[in-house]
Amino acid sequence: ETGVTQTPRHLVMGMTNKKSLKCEQHLGHxxxxxxxxxxxxxxxxxxxxxxxxxxxxxSVPSRFSPECPNSSHLFLHLxxxxxxxxxxxxxxxxxxxxxxxxxxxxxxxLTVT
Amino acid sequence: KNEVEQSPQNLTAQEGEFITIxxxxxxxxxxxxxxxxxxxxxxxxxxxxSSGKKKHGRLIAxxxxxxxxxxxxxxxxxxxxxxxxxxxxxxxxxxxxxGTSLTVIP
Numbered sequence: 001e002t003g004v005t006q007t008p009r010h011l012v013m014g015m016t017n018k019k020s021l022k023c024e025q026h027l028g029h030x031x032x033x034x035x036x037x038x039x040x041x042x043x044x045x046x047x048x049x050x051x052x053x054x055x056x057x058x059s060v061p062s063r064f065s066p067e068c069p070n071s072s073h074l075f076l077h078l079x080x081x082x083x084x085x086x087x088x089x090x091x092x093x094x095x096x097x098x099x100x101x102x103x104x105x106x107x108x109x110l111t112v113t
Numbered sequence: 114k115n116e117v118e119q120s121p122q123n124l125t126a127q128e129g130e131f132i133t134i135x136x137x138x139x140x141x142x143x144x145x146x147x148x149x150x151x152x153x154x155x156x157x158x159x160x161x162x163s164s165g166k167k168k169h170g171r172l173i174a175x176x177x178x179x180x181x182x183x184x185x186x187x188x189x190x191x192x193x194x195x196x197x198x199x200x201x202x203x204x205x206x207x208x209x210x211x212g213t214s215l216t217v218i219p
Contacts, residue, residue, distance in 0.1 A: 042115060042209040043199070056206075088154050101146065102207070106155035 003027045006091050006105035013081065014113055021076040021108045023091030031097045032074045034066060037088040037107070049074060050097045081112045116140045119200050119210035126217050132187040134213045136200030139181065147174050147185050148199040150212065156199070159185075190217045 004025045013019050023032065034046040048056035049068040065077040074091055090107045094100040117138045126132050147159045160167050160174040167174050176183040187194055195217050200210040
């Protein structure tokens with residue numbers, strides 16, 4: 001148990017669907033992150049929230065839309081995705097945006113058909 | 114070129130062997146992290162270090178700031194150590210290596 005919970009674990013969606021990924025942490029952390037992990041590539045940072053405010057958007061296409069209603073919850077809303085968006089999406093949290101260790105969830109394996 | 118390079122990319126070892134995974138980085142950092150990712154996908158932080166050496170059980174991590182290099186050692190390796198090990202550094206942002214896939218054979 002890492003303290004960061006992601007749902008669902010697996011998701012298959014068509015290119016016209018709308019779905020959402022959910023992340024929840026009860027570690028009292030102030031920073032939350034969405035990462036994309038594709039095969040044979042380094043983890044790619046997508047979004048960062050610090051104290052519920054989005055502080056980074058790493059040139060992510062608008063078909064990915066994050067939402068952070070409070071410091072414990074983070075969502076990634078998906079719509080009109082492409083097959084190349086199929087990947088493992090990982091949520092992480094840290095005490096602050098600085099050098100604190102990251103705590104990762106187990107990820108959502110997304111397949112876009 | 115990636116800011117963080119790991120070697121080897123893949124590693125197979127017999128149970129009981131001593132294992133070393135290397136990480137080199139090219140940016141200024143405030144800390145280096147070693148992460149472990151099991152086949153299920155979840156990532157666990159093993160170490161965060163900014164100098165010297167840390168030990169946790171059979172795992173040892175070292176860093177040489179001048180040479181911009183870190184190593185992760187596993188002593189008396191076990192099949193349950195089979196995972197992907199990822200090196201990450203914190204500068205003005207996190208940079209990640211592509212990972213080393215370790216398989217320990219009984």
